[in-house]
Amino acid sequence: MPLATGPAEPAHIARTRAASRKTDALQPLWLVTMPTRTRGGSRGIQTFAIRAASSRAAVDRAVAAAETETAVLHRRSARIDPSAATAVLFE
Template sequence: MTITATEAVPHPPPGYDPPLWLVTMPTTDATGARGEQTFAVRAVTHAAALAAAESTAFAHPALRHRRGAHIDPSAAYATLHH
């Protein structure tokens, strides 16, 4: 299930733990092999989850994990983790 927020959401109160989202992005390595990399992020909205995962996707640990494979954040999808 994919949920898209259309209205601004107020900032959560202190101590609030935002929902956990699993954001998956397709990858392609130098040989053309395809795969996926999934990021677990906490965010209040669908858009915020995608943005958080995109910034994480280009951090050093994620780059090292992909071993040079190209990632396509524009094709990412996010689902709420229950």
């Protein structure tokens, strides 16, 4: 029995997403690292692998990714300091 997937995505949105993925694949890969701190004072880091044209764009995308529920859960709700982010070209 097939799974219900909900309504299909409109074709123009699907084309835009596909084009975006192709463009992203051509951009350099950056490792963006941001320091974290727990309520108890423990320190750590969280690193994101981001494809972007520049280090600034990579940091901006990583900051957005850091705000997702998945990222917050991964770092166990530790606060993240985007102002101290560093980006290193991986490729």
